[in-house]
Amino acid sequence: MFTWARGPGSTHVLILYGGAREAHEFALPSHLGKPTVLEGEGIKIQQRGSTWVVQWHVTPARRIIRVADLEIYLLWRNEAYNYWVMELPVSSPIGNYSSPSKSLVIVKAGYLIRTADLINNQLRLTGDVNATTVIEVISTPATTLKGTIFNGEVLHTSKTPNGNLQGTVRYNPPKLDIPDLSNLKWKFIDSLPEIQASYDDSAWTPCIRNSTHNPRQLDTPSSLYSMDYGYHTGSLLYRGHFNANGQESNVWLNNKFLGSWVGSSDNTSVVHNISLSSVLSQGSPYMISVLIDYMGQDEEAPGTDAIKFPRGILHYGIWGHTQSEVLWKLTGNLGGEQYQDLARGPLNDGGMYAERQ
Template sequence: MLCNKLLLALPLPKSNYVLSLNNYSGISDLQILFRFHIDAKTNNGTITIPQKTGTNLLLDGRDAKIITTSYEFGSQHLLYSTSEIFTHFSQDSQDVMLVYAYEGEDGEFAITSSSDKISVNGTNAGVTSALNGTTLQINYQHPNGTTYINAAGQKGKDVLLVVAGYDAATKWWAPVTSSGKTVMIQGPYLVRSAEIQGTRLAFTGDTESTTSIEIVASKEIRSVTWNGINISVKRTSYGTLTGKISGPVKINLPDLTKSTWKYSPASPETNTTFDDSKWVNADHMTTNNPKLTPTTLPVLYADDYGYHFGSLWFRGSFNATSEITGLSVNATMGSGSAWVAWLNGQYLGGITQDSYTFKLNSSDLQSGKENVLSLLMWTTGHEEEGSNGDEFKTPRGFSGVALEGAENTTITWKVQGNLGGEHIVDTTRGPYNEGGLYGERNGWHLPGYPDNGWKSVSLPESTPRSGVSWYRTTFELNIPKEHDVPLGIKFHNSTSERYRSLLFINGWQFGKYANDLGPQSLYYVPEGILNHNGQNTIAVGVIAIDESVSLASITIETYGALRSAKPPVSLVESPTYSQLKSHYH
């Protein structure tokens, strides 16, 4: 083992060495290149490698290398290779090995020679070789591409050494056919399979553009197909096959800024006349939650009342007196969450911190009458557990709500979360799909909801909206067959006013967007949820944290496009509004 203040060469079983930096603490620039040699144990004894004068091993920053020594491949015995091995196999009269390293790095490859009449030819002029006794040493630099080196004259098989730069190596594939034969192909984005059918080599896979390919395969191969299409190929002087395969066609997506959207306000819970008689009474005077003790009663933890996911509504009624000077609220909601307060239908404020006190005056209250406090909490869910601190038990809701100046005033509370609570109504999409927004409880997010009575608008919208708003539209996709086009929905932010959004695609929730946080603005929606060849419904629920906000544009974006051999994707079962409407209010 070589070990000093900077470098570590760790021997592994079967004569491999892992090279890495031993101590990063004293290195200010991890982009620095370290040049060095190692003493490697081989079947020919200990050899300092690389041997050629003026060449070095290189380590780049936090990188590592695997150096292989005393290794059998095909009919060959590899003494050592300073390049890393990608793969190897035998075909016809050749043993093939693909090695790689970063572009410009020195490479040295040594095998045991069985003949003194070996000829070495490379497709790069920088290739040199030396026969020292029974050792054939080949030197080269890793190219910006691929170099082919043929060593002929061994008593067994010849050697085809394929030398790749790092970027080129990432484009090489080595699929194994069903009969157990390995072939190599460079160029495609993805190779799914390879089969040899007589003299024909058939590949399936994906391309992201029209791509030049190079194939290492038996000389018996006369023709090549890609996804069932014949490819014109030519045999090179060094034995490979070259050709081109087609990329994807241009993908046309609907422009949602030109779509007609339907809009509806959706926060009737803020009105004093709203009927909350079917809501759950929040009247528990104790809680089983051990994580956070409430500072006021009754308990206002949604989990205690069977609501565990999504947005939460709390409505409190009280008789006002002239002594009331403020409203003190302590929330427990998690990172990225927010809550909004209304008193008698009037906006008090939207808060992104846990604790806040609103100053109240006589004009805010109806003295001697029933007053209604509405609190809406938008959450990002419960904490995960990572430090054995029982953080996952942290409740969602409010640990304390008190009227300042009249702390003994009784507030009678109601709570509402997702429709049905623990007895969810949409068992297909599951418990995480819906929360307690009015639109969610009435199926506004579902395909087929009758929104024809809603107002027609376009996005981006110039009209500021307060409270909760819902937007819906439909769009058609027509993705060409034999293409894989991953798609996402992107929120574009053009306002400093804060809001939170829920994104539903065909009734499935696929995004929570906070415009004042980031960087999450593009939400991937997989094919199967999205109908790539038919109609789709998008619904967006928007909660204004500030008093009013204008929703910016929403667009459909690609993550790229591939001409692909992927199998067909079936649509996921997505119940429509008509199938579920009997459950919704």
């Protein structure tokens, strides 16, 4: 099954697909009545006991049958790629997420459909085409569809034999002048400016919570668990500020790289000891930068509660200092739980500098 959607009233559309030359069948309760063929041929329909059994061999040609208030499209797999299932917009908070409570439209529209909206019984679509494309409206919740607008242009529409509205989008190939890349002026940006002493972290989240709701209790004066501050996914960046006392002997210190750990699928945490390459100047301020790159959620197994394992810095120590002498700040994905990237969603929103801009 590819998809299904509710139409106006009690009507529904179901789309099934298969590979070329494959034989397929499905059964429907006989009390719905005998299915009728609306489009295509080569469909075998026979009653077996309390069901109607529908059989067909998949070809590039589309078939459509109807039974009661249900239309069933039988497609070739390659043709199914041209069918787009779009959620209609609703207000927040449901509007930020996919939800079964949202109304759907299904359109056959070729290369790409980006958005769909239904305003005054007009279906408004935005998308891209890479060839002249017929856009066919397969299903909408509207009782009467007055027309279709694509990228702001009203389409001249007609009805297919089975009553669907369709219109053609003309494709005009763009004229592209490919530049000589060797003659261009290139610019770049520092991907990790946070290690510079001049970087301003005043807008970062101070790590000042002295308790946590996580089952793992704190080993530090204040929590450095990222989820306590609303950062649950992607990279995490910490900056720890302290004044040197000249006794430090045992991360980036200011902008100097001190060491790293590549990670392991067998470890949920690691203890990493780093030696400073030079004696610090007594009384001078220093800053430790820590970048943690998480590659997905912890996997759960029965009885382990692995998904509750905290993310971030679990413990730290600097020789010659108490833990409370280091003041930590944290940042992650832009906005944390109030993430800004509603299109990609919270699990695809990282904490690196370029992603936060």
